[in-house]
Each structure stands twice: as C-alpha cells, then as structure tokens.
Amino acid sequence: MEIKLSAPITKEKLAALKAGDRVLLTGTVYTARDQAHKRICEALTRGEDAPFELEGAIIYYVGPSPAPPGRPIGSAGPTTSYRMDPYAPALLDLGQAAMIGKGPRNEEVKKAIVRNGAVYFAAIGGAAALISKSVKSAEVIAYDDLGAEAVRRLEVEDMPLIVAIDSRGCDLYERD
Amino acid sequence: MRELDVKEITEAIAGLSKETNVSLSEDVKSRICMMRMKETDEGAKSILETIEKNIKIAGEEDIPLCQDTGLACVFLDIGQDVHLVGGSLKDAVNEGVRRGYTEGYLRKSVVTDPIRRGNTGDNTPARIIYDIVPGDKVTITFAPKGFGSENMSRIAMLPPAAGEEGVKDFIVDAVRQAGGNPCPPVVVGVGIGSTFDGAALMAKKALLLPLDEHHEDPYYAAMEDELLERINKLGVGPQGFGGDTTAIGLRINTAPTHIAGMPVAVNINCHVARHKSVTL
Numbered sequence A: 001m002e003i004k005l006s007a008p009i010t011k012e013k014l015a016a017l018k019a020g021d022r023v024l025l026t027g028t029v030y031t032a033r034d035q036a037h038k039r040i041c042e043a044l045t046r047g048e049d050a051p052f053e054l055e056g057a058i059i060y061y062v063g064p065s066p067a068p069p070g071r072p073i074g075s076a077g078p079t080t081s082y083r084m085d086p087y088a089p090a091l092l093d094l095g096q097a098a099m100i101g102k103g104p105r106n107e108e109v110k111k112a113i114v115r116n117g118a119v120y121f122a123a124i125g126g127a128a129a130l131i132s133k134s135v136k137s138a139e140v141i142a143y144d145d146l147g148a149e150a151v152r153r154l155e156v157e158d159m160p161l162i163v164a165i166d167s168r169g170c171d172l173y174e175r176d
Numbered sequence B: 001m002r003e004l005d006v007k008e009i010t011e012a013i014a015g016l017s018k019e020t021n022v023s024l025s026e027d028v029k030s031r032i033c034m035m036r037m038k039e040t041d042e043g044a045k046s047i048l049e050t051i052e053k054n055i056k057i058a059g060e061e062d063i064p065l066c067q068d069t070g071l072a073c074v075f076l077d078i079g080q081d082v083h084l085v086g087g088s089l090k091d092a093v094n095e096g097v098r099r100g101y102t103e104g105y106l107r108k109s110v111v112t113d114p115i116r117r118g119n120t121g122d123n124t125p126a127r128i129i130y131d132i133v134p135g136d137k138v139t140i141t142f143a144p145k146g147f148g149s150e151n152m153s154r155i156a157m158l159p160p161a162a163g164e165e166g167v168k169d170f171i172v173d174a175v176r177q178a179g180g181n182p183c184p185p186v187v188v189g190v191g192i193g194s195t196f197d198g199a200a201l202m203a204k205k206a207l208l209l210p211l212d213e214h215h216e217d218p219y220y221a222a223m224e225d226e227l228l229e230r231i232n233k234l235g236v237g238p239q240g241f242g243g244d245t246t247a248i249g250l251r252i253n254t255a256p257t258h259i260a261g262m263p264v265a266v267n268i269n270c271h272v273a274r275h276k277s278v279t280l
C-alpha cells in the first residue's frame, strides 16, 4: 500500500509516517547536493538567505542528467546522502521538513530529525529513468554555474519514495 | 602494418557513451531477474521489480538508466600491429567522450581539480587504460563509473599470513561496510595480487567480466561462488533495506605478487553495471 502525500507537507502529516512506508509524493521539491549545500550553509553563515524558503522545504539530493528536448528533466535518481550529513542538521533546525536521498545517515542527522519532527525519505538509487517520469517541471533557481549541482525547483507528482528514517528516529537501515 | 584513423575511435566512443548509459548487457539483466525470483523478502522483491522497470523505461524512452552517467573509463586493447593515424589517440578518446556526453544529454560529472573542484563541462578527461596486445585490431571497452559505488571501494595490503581467510573476510567486509550507500544490489570486482596499483586495476577490470562465467582457475572459481553466497547472507539487501540480494555478481582477477605481500582490492559497482566493447 502506498501513502499519498501532498504539499504542503506539515509536521502532522510527517508524524503519521513510519519507517518502511511507501509514499507517493506530490508537490514542490528543491534539489541540492554537495556544492549547493556548501554554498547554502556559507550564505546562512554570512547572514544571507537560502535560495528558497527553508521552512517546510523538501530537499532532494540529486544532480539530474540534462533534459533532452521535450522533457522537463533528464534522469533524476538520488545521490548518496551521507555526504550531506555535515550540513543537514543546521538546515533541519531552520525548518527543513524532509530530505530525499539514498543510504544511511549519521547520528547527528538522526537526532536533528527527531528534534524537528522531520523525515528522511529514500528514493531508489539507480531507478533514475523511472523517477524522472514523476517530475512535471524543473527550473534552476540558484547556482546555475554548478551545472548538474545547481539548485532547481521541481514539481513532482506521485514520486515513489520509502520512509527511511521517520520522525521518531526509526531507521530502516538498522532494522533487524 | 594496418592503419587505423583515430577518428574511428572517436566515433565509436561517442556511440558507446550513449549506448552504455541507456542499456545493460544481458548477463546483468538476467542476474537481476534471477535474484528477484529467488528473493524471499517482499520489500526487497518490490525494489528489484522497480529496478527492472527502470531498465525497461530507460530502453524504451532512450534516456539514461541513472542520472550519474559516470566518469568515463575507457579500456583500449591495442594490437601491436596497428598503426594509429590522424592525430593523438588520447585527444581522440576525449573528443568521443565530449561528443557522446554533450549530444547524448548525459550528465557532466567531472571536476578539473580534486580539491578545488570546478566542473570541466564536458565530462572529460576520460580515465584511459592502455594495453598492448597481439594482432592488428583495437578493442575499446567503455565503462561509465558512478561514484556512489566507487566511493565504497577498498584496498588492503594484507600480510601473506592473513591467508585465504584474511582475503575473503576483507572482501565480504568491504561490501558489509558499504551497506546501503552504493545502490545495492552491487556487482563486486576483486583484484588479488600484483602491486598496490595493479590490484586496484585488476579489481576495476573484474567489473568488466561476464557475470555468467568464472575464473579459469577452479580454486578462484569456487571462491567467486563462495564469496557471493557469503555477501548475500549479509542481509544488506536492495538499497540497504534488507533481503537476500546484496550482490548480483562477483568476479575475481588474480596475478603473481611479491614474497612479502598480498594486495587485495575491492571495486564496487552498483546494479547499473554498465560496459560494452567494440572491436575496430
């Protein structure tokens, strides 16, 4: 059974999700991976704003392939999340609601998830052609010079996800 | 002496860049299918089904299997009776990558400098491995390598006293530690022997070997099977969420080494195990 989850993503909606749940997400998602996280955090340290509203934001760790003619985006599967671990807690504390990536997270991130009632979703690594079909539009909104690593605003419809770490800290990577 | 214009190599590589990124070889696909049928965990089975669906969509719609279209690894087996004409071989290879990745809407994932970063914008340079072989042909093997799995690769300079068990434990442990990071189910390439760099290159080349064949030495052939079985008992499972399918294949390359050493390298690839060869 898949749970339909639509924007806006409230803390109440997130609290209802349990690790292992399959979710179909519809709404706005922002892309950011290694270099974009570095720049966002540097901007915040300088007292500047992030390139999008962090409160309630869902960040997808992805560097899509270029969009061929007639498509909003190229293939768009998740990148490995642990590389974003150094940045994630600060962003969650500033209101980020959820992350989408793949692979386990460290203790710091898990604590920040619980502290803020956030959720970590996993998308299936390598299923990038399939995932791209749920992306209805994509627009670069910051750091264009980073190419694949630029920050994009995506509108997604029924994006297939798995709850990897829920708001209580239950972690699907540590099931036994 | 046979002459071969390097422009033909450029053409071939441009074509291979696109082909390898949208479709997988039969041995890889049949292993995924076989493992899905044997999988006893429902969640794991459904992830494997999604992976198979992805392969189908990529093929039908002619789009990359994965957004990480890799660092271009190009293996050139150059016949010693071939005379390459028409310019620099290295430039010809990189031109092929540049064209293939630009015209094929593939992701440019290469940075100029490892520390200071900065995207090169065209996915060059390729990592080129040259081997001189008998004959008058050139065989090109193109293998785009994703770094989610590359980052989980390991090497150890084991003491000879570690013996067979030490080698096997190191290999299994590398896959265990990689966990859900390298997009399991993975393909494991192992290099045992040679030097530090030699073991690593053998491991990378092991990722090019067919998954439905074995090492020619029965001792290592049995080890391939045993290791695959041990790895699939780890319970990592597809995407690291548990199950019987942690690896779809494991191949070993071996070479003589020094009396004081026993190098072992483990190169991890994801289920998007891309490679294809052409002979010119």
Ligand code: SF4
Binding pocket: A077, A078, A079, A125, A126, A127, B066, B067, B068, B069, B145, B146, B147, B148, B149, B150, B182, B183, B269, B270, B271, B272
């Ligand atoms: S490890 Fe493989 S499947 Fe995963 S993102 Fe990288 S290339 Fe794609």
